[in-house]
Amino acid sequence: MTAAAKTQVTDHIDQGSIYDSIRARLAEGELKPGKRLKPDELRADYGCSASAIREVLFRLACGRFVDFEEQRGFRVPEATLKRLLEIRDFRVLIESEAAARSIARGDMEWEARLNAAHHKLAHMEVKMRHAQRLREHIAIWTRFDWEFHETLVSACGSSLLQDTLHDLFYQYRQQLAGLVPDYGFREGTVDEHKAILDAALARNPEKCAEAIRQHFSFLDDDPPSSAGTV
Amino acid sequence: MTAAAKTQVTDHIDQGSIYDSIRARLAEGELKPGKRLKPDELRADYGCSASAIREVLFRLACGRFVDFEEQRGFRVPEATLKRLLEIRDFRVLIESEAAARSIARGDMEWEARLNAAHHKLAHMEVKMRHAQRLREHIAIWTRFDWEFHETLVSACGSSLLQDTLHDLFYQYRQQLAGLVPDYGFREGTVDEHKAILDAALARNPEKCAEAIRQHFSFLDDDPPSSAGTV
DNA sequence: GAAATTAAAAATTTCGAGAATGATTGATAA
DNA sequence: TTATCAATCATTCTCGAAATTTTTAATTTC
Structure with missing residues (x-):
């Protein structure tokens, strides 16, 4: 493989990577609510057929990251305050429960991982307070944010709870x-x-559940200005 | 559309119907744990191409009704007591919360629908106590059971909770x-x-949450005999 | 000018064939 | 007999083209 080929990162990517990429583009707001997602357009970004994109979009629809309507294709879901609060409430419910189980079951190793994840996240967030171009840091911040919340619930003993939270995390970010x-x-x-x-x-x-609730309470005090429900 | 076309239901089936059909066959135990689900075999049952079946299986994998491994296809997930309890605990958590919200928000119309759904379910279950061939009634019983639990949470105000419960209901049944x-x-x-x-x-x-917990507690007292964890 | 009909364009869905990958069988040798 | 390896078979994955449907644009009619 030549050096020139390296710039052509889209040479050959598996479906999992395409899934992650599109989900990230949704969570970072690049693909905006209402926009239609046409397999034939997106194929250019990933160098594969429209069928492969279609399969990925189906999987994204299962996680509720895109809307699907028969015979009408895929589109980015509308962002509404109602839907955001729905996702938030569900996430608070599950994350509180999963955190409680982690607290009950987690060992010292879990404490150490949680500390490490928090350290990375806190460092990033302090740095971002004074950053000029916030956009450039969003991807990494998102990863550290997820790693912290994931580690918090990683000892809960239920992969169902963990996987559900994973989807909710990105849905929340996207909204x-x-x-x-x-x-x-x-x-x-x-x-x-x-x-x-x-x-x-x-x-x-109990204190942890309250802290989680607090973490998402800013939406109650200071509702986003542009949050018309349609 | 002619009247004759209506009788020919099996002629051309949309993907949604295939999805429902396979999920039902899983929940009713016809497709047994461990069995491989080959698109090329299943196509015969539905008169479509293997690609169409493949897409349906992907969607079923999103709801955790089938396992998917890259280059290794699809198969029915193993049924284990561990997994069953995981699904049960998650379902109890969400159904209790959603029921509480329905109780707080539901109007008289909701009460009426809940009564109606319960009436149908109770009638069916009493009838099944003395039925000879239980197998024949499972499909209808499953529908009435779901309709009751669905109605219970139908006034909760969160389609996220309701849709998650829908998946959990069938996952629970399948296990x-x-x-x-x-x-x-x-x-x-x-x-x-x-x-x-x-x-x-x-x-x-509170009483409702306790009743829901009770509804699923039989697994604690009387663990299924054939429930080896592998 | 507005509403309804028709025609053209674009997008979605389905499908089967070929390429790539994993599983199985059978032969050979220790 | 057991282990290793090669050849064979079956299945999965990818793809582009054909068929169906929706959307857009143009035309007609009231």
Whole structure:
């Protein structure tokens, strides 16, 4: 393989990578609500057939990242405050329960991983407070954010809960990106994540649930201005 | 469209119907755990191409009704007590929460629909107590059972909760069918459903949650004999 | 000018063939 | 007899073209 081929990153990608890529483009707000997702257009970005894209879009539709209507194809779901709150409430319910089980079952190894994940996330978020071009950091921030929340529930003992949370995390991000500026990044997240960490390490499930609730309560106090429900 | 075309139901089936059909065959235990699901074999049952079956199996994999491994195709997931309990616990968590919200928000119309759904289910379950060939009634019983649980949460205000419960209902049934005799039908369900109905109509969310927990507690007292975890 | 009909264009869905990959069988040798 | 390897078979995966449907544009009619 030549060096020139390296720039052509789209040479040959498996479906899993295409899935991750499109989901990321949705969560980062590049693919905007309402936009139609035509397999024949997207194929150019990934160097594969329309059929392969179609399969990926089907899988994304199962996770509710795109809408699908028979004979009418795929499109990016509308971002509404109603839907965002629905996703948030579901996520708070499940993440609180899963965190409580992790607190009850997690060992010292789990504590160490949670500390490490929080350290990376906090470093990133402090750095982003003063960043010029926020856009450039969103992808990495998203990864660290997910790694922290994933680690929090990683000892809960139920892959069902964990996988459901994974989908909800990205659904939440996607809705947020379509409704608020700065891709949903806020100053307050640093302290909020710290509160979740402390409650988890203190093995206090009630306090942890409350910290999780707090982490998402900003939507109640300060509803996004452009959040018409249609 | 002519009247004659209506009778020819098997001529041309849309993907949604194939999805429902295969999911039902899984929930009723016809397609047994471990069995490989080859698109080229299943196509004969539905008169379409292997590609169409492949897409349906992908969608079933999203709902966790079948396992998918790259380059190795699809197969019916193993039924284990561990997995069954995981699904049960998740379902109890969500159904309790969704029922509580329905109790808080549901109007008289909701009460009426819940009564109607329970009436049909109870009638069916009493009839099945003395039925000779249980197998013949499973499909209808499954529908009535789902309609009752669906109606219970239908006023919760979150389509996310409702759709998640829909998947969990069939996942639970599928695991149960693979682990216990009689497709999971028990004598006790009549009284248990009645307790859920009464608590909901009494607008008592705590009592309703307890009744739901009770409805699934038989797995703790009387673990299925053939439930080796592999 | 507005509404309804018709024609053209674009997108979706289905399908079967060929390429790529994994599984199976049978032969050979230790 | 057991293990290794090669050849064979079956299945999965990818793809582009044909058929169906929807959307858009143009035309006609009231």
